Amino acid sequence: MAYLKNRKIMPKIIIEQDKCIGSGTCESLCKKFFKLKEDNKSYLEGGKQVGKNHELEIDKVEPCVKEAVEFCPVQCIHIK
Numbered sequence: 370m371a372y373l374k375n376r377k378i379m380p381k382i383i384i385e386q387d388k389c390i391g392s393g394t395c396e397s398l399c400k401k402f403f404k405l406k407e408d409n410k411s412y413l414e415g416g417k418q419v420g421k422n423h424e425l426e427i428d429k430v431e432p433c434v435k436e437a438v439e440f441c442p443v444q445c446i447h448i449k
C-alpha cells in the first residue's frame with residue numbers, strides 16, 4: 370500500500386480534558402497552542418475533540434509544549 374509508505378507520522382498533543390483542573394499553567398507557558406476556555410478546560414488551538422480528549426497533530430514538538438507537559442499539575446497533557 371504505497372499511500373501508507375508516504376504518510377508521515379505526525380506527533381500529536383493530547384489533553385485529557387476530564388482530568389484538567391483549569392490551572393491555566395499550559396496557557397501561560399505556551400499560548401501558541403493552549404487556551405483555557407469558559408468551561409475551565411484547556412483546548413488546543415486548531416485542535417479537535419476526540420471523545421473526552423482534545424487533540425492536535427503538529428510538525429514538531431516545540432520546547433514550550435514539553436514544558437506544558439512537564440508542569441501540568443495533574444499530568445493530563447501528553448505527546449504521542
Ligand code: SF4
Pocket residue numbers: 384388389390391392393394395396405410411440441442443444445446
Ligand atoms: S496545565 Fe493541565 S490542568 Fe492546567 S489548564 Fe493546562 S491541561 Fe488543565
